[in-house]
Amino acid sequence: xxxxxxKVHELGGPEVLSWEEVExxxxxxxxxxxxxxxxxxxxxxxxxxxxxxxxxxFIPGKEAVGVVSAVGPGVxxxxxxxxxxxxxxxxxxxxxxxxxxxxxxxxxxxxxxxKTAASVLLKGMTAYVLVRQAFKVQRGHTVLVHxxxxxxxxxxxxxxxxxxxxxxxxxxxxxxxxxATQDGCRHVIVYTKEDFVTRVAEITSGEGVHVVYxxxxxxxxxxxxxxxxxxxxxLMSRGCMISYGQSSGSRPDPxxxxxxxxxxxxxxxxxxMHYTTNHDELLQxxxxxxxxxxxxxxxxxxxxxxxxxxxxRVHKDLEARRTSGSIVLIPDGxxx
Numbered sequence: 001x002x003x004x005x006x007k008v009h010e011l012g013g014p015e016v017l018s019w020e021e022v023e024x025x026x027x028x029x030x031x032x033x034x035x036x037x038x039x040x041x042x043x044x045x046x047x048x049x050x051x052x053x054x055x056x057x058f059i060p061g062k063e064a065v066g067v068v069s070a071v072g073p074g075v076x077x078x079x080x081x082x083x084x085x086x087x088x089x090x091x092x093x094x095x096x097x098x099x100x101x102x103x104x105x106x107x108x109x110x111x112x113x114x115k116t117a118a119s120v121l122l123k124g125m126t127a128y129v130l131v132r133q134a135f136k137v138q139r140g141h142t143v144l145v146h147x148x149x150x151x152x153x154x155x156x157x158x159x160x161x162x163x164x165x166x167x168x169x170x171x172x173x174x175x176x177x178x179x180a181t182q183d184g185c186r187h188v189i190v191y192t193k194e195d196f197v198t199r200v201a202e203i204t205s206g207e208g209v210h211v212v213y214x215x216x217x218x219x220x221x222x223x224x225x226x227x228x229x230x231x232x233x234x235l236m237s238r239g240c241m242i243s244y245g246q247s248s249g250s251r252p253d254p255x256x257x258x259x260x261x262x263x264x265x266x267x268x269x270x271x272x273m274h275y276t277t278n279h280d281e282l283l284q285x286x287x288x289x290x291x292x293x294x295x296x297x298x299x300x301x302x303x304x305x306x307x308x309x310x311x312x313r314v315h316k317d318l319e320a321r322r323t324s325g326s327i328v329l330i331p332d333g334x335x336x
Contacts, residue, residue, distance in 0.1 A: 001025075004331065006094035006311045009057045011050040014315040017060070017094075024099060027072030032102050034066030034084060037118045037334075038093040040306075040314055040327035041151065042215070042245060047091070048315065054091060060311075061093030061329075063122035065114055068105075075102045083108045085286075087122035088272055094311055096331040103279060106286045111294050119151075119302040119326035124289035126244065126272050127155035130213055131163065132288070134270040135240045139164025141210040144200060144234050148185055149176035149324040152244070154301055156213055157183040162297045165210075168203060170196050172321050179301065179324055200234040208236035215245030232259060240266040301325025307332045 007018045027033045044060045046052040065085040068078050078084060084105040092098050108117050130152075131137045137160045145160070147153040148169025157167050161184025169185035171177060172192050180188045187203050189196045200209060212231045232241060260267060276282040292298040303325035306314045309332050317323050 001097070003096040004308065005059050005092075005096070006061075006308065007057050007059055008048055011048065011056075014048075014312040014319075016048065017312045017315065019309050019311075022059075022095075024097060027070050027075075027099050029073045030075060030102055031072040031099050032068050032075060032078055032084075032105060033070040033097055033099045034064070034105075035069050035097050036064040036066045036093055036095055036331070037114055038095075038308070038329040039063035039065075039087075039118045039120070039122060040311075040318065040329055041122055042318065044094075045315055045319060059092040059094055059098075061095070062089070062091050063087045063118070064093035064098065065108060065117035065121075066098070069097060072102070077102055078105060078107075083114075083117075085117050085121045087125060087286075088276070094308065094329060096308065104282070106283065109290050109294065112290055115302045115305070115328055116293065116300045118328045120155075120289060120293065120298075120300045121286060122272070123151045123326065124155055124292075124298065124300075125276065125285040126152050127159055128285050128288050129270055129272055129275045130156060130242060130244060131159045133275050134242055134268055135211045137163045137165050137211070141165040142168065142204060142207075144168045144170070144196075144209045144212045144231070145185070146170045146191070146212070146214045146216045146231070147172075147245075148180040148183065148188065150215065151326045152215060153213075154179065154183050154325055155298055157185050158298050159292065160184070162292075168200060168209065176324055183299075197230065197233045204236075208239060209234055210236060211240045211242060214241065214243050232265060235263060235265055237263045238265070239263065240268065243267070243269050302328055304328070305330060 002021050002023050007020045038061045047054050068082045086104045143160050143165050145156050149171050160167050167185045168187045169180040170189045170191040177188045189199045214231050304327040308329045
């Protein structure tokens with residue numbers, strides 16, 4: 001059968017996202033085929049530009065929800081018509097239909113709608129790892145979340161607030177302050193207009209924060225135009241710096257261990273795949289996300305829906321910071 005996909009033949013800007021038709025077969029042993037509605041993540045841009053490597057040509061996309069349209073030999077856990085989601089691997093969700101291993105598919109609870117499921121799984125499991133695994137946020141902690149109105153950032157703020165932390169969020173524009181506040185930020189800093197290091201010092205009376213969650217990278221991590229060098233300066237003694245993205249670019253220089261020594265800081269770069277190394281860990285992370293949504297702890301802001309054929313426009317908007325919350329791609333001619 002032939003399906004429409006977005007394909008990348010060469011690395012570059014959004015214009016390299018090509019709208020094509022490809023042929024896919026039937027699922028093989030242990031595989032299923034699903035009709036996709038894809039979530040968009042900033043990591044898709046990293047692959048498109050070559051910051052993260054994938055063999056060319058490739059179909060982008062690391063998150064989707066879909067209906068099972070075919071089941072391969074040996075698969076007993078799913079049947080045609082089941083609604084499932086998957087996140088992280090394999091890549092290829094920018095497609096009308098896709099074949100994936102049954103072992104990575106996760107059943108969607110009936111209470112979770114398609115739009116939410118397509119928006120949340122990869123971002124939600126990432127947020128779960130960041131606040132419950134890489135650094136265990138507890139009541140009384142003060143946390144700093146950069147890009148607080150972004151997909152993962154929004155969930156991080158909500159989850160940390162629900163755990164009893166005081167959340168300080170940074171956003172790129174005044175228009176995003178309201179969402180960050182709604183998501184549990186006690187204080188919101190527009191980092192393009194204010195020196196966030198100075199503001200964090202003022203908010204915490206000079207004590208600093210327990211943990212910084214940084215998905216921005218070059219502009220925030222250790223940027224020389226901020227007083228005392230960016231995010232590291234915001235940490236209290238024995239604080240933890242969690243880097244999980246680099247939307248503004250990666251730091252050009254290596255981090256020196258001596259930069260961490262004055263306050264005995266901890267620096268981490270966790271990856272979701274290392275916390276979901278087996279099926280049990282995968283299901284545990286997903287169940288925590290779905291349970292938090294159904295309990296009202298997490299509100300998923302699925303603010304933007306585009307057609308699959310509009311993927312290049314999606315990437316332009318995402319890179320220009322014209323979006324907030326989560327983005328969903330739906331096949332042309334379909335509805336959520």
